[in-house]
Amino acid sequence: MSSENVDGKPNNLGERGGARSYTFLRIVQPVFNHSIFTSAVSPAAERIRFILGEEDDSPAPPQLFTELDELLAVDGQEMEWKETARWIKFEEKVEQGGERWSKPHVATLSLHSLFELRTCMEKGSIMLDHEASSLPQLVVLGQGRRGS
Numbered sequence: 001m002s003s004e005n006v007d008g009k010p011n012n013l014g015e016r017g018g019a020r021s022y023t024f025l026r027i028v029q030p031v032f033n034h035s036i037f038t039s040a041v042s043p044a045a046e047r048i049r050f051i052l053g054e055e056d057d058s059p060a061p062p063q064l065f066t067e068l069d070e071l072l073a074v075d076g077q078e079m080e081w082k083e084t085a086r087w088i089k090f091e092e093k094v095e096q097g098g099e100r101w102s103k104p105h106v107a108t109l110s111l112h113s114l115f116e117l118r119t120c121m122e123k124g125s126i127m128l129d130h131e132a133s134s135l136p137q138l139v140v141l142g143q144g145r146r147g148s
Helices: 043-052 111-123 135-147
Strands: 002-004 010-012 019-028 065-074 080-087 091-093
Touching: none
Parallel strands: none
Antiparallel strands: 002 010, 019 065, 065 080, 080 091
């Protein structure tokens, strides 16, 4: 299937179940170290600290909430963002039909994926704190950064 990129030029995107999809990853971290989630320390971890005699007065690290959104257009309908996976402590995925979340499970990564991530971080562009409302604006900002 052929679609158009942000410049209106055609590009080839793979199909998945008759739907064009784009991926968007959103990471949300609590502000001011106030979390709506329970403490990251489990009762078992507290018991082990007590047994070992370790006192940890430092504040617990903040919880991190991550969700994966995909831009989908099924059967020519208007495209919309759908949340397809989320991670708080464990991974949850949208089950078939998109109405229910799966049981929380421990997410796994293949070794190949970790090597690919390392390569991307070493050789790719990482652009944080850029204000852009479209991909062309982000490209211009990235080119300006490399030129300086």
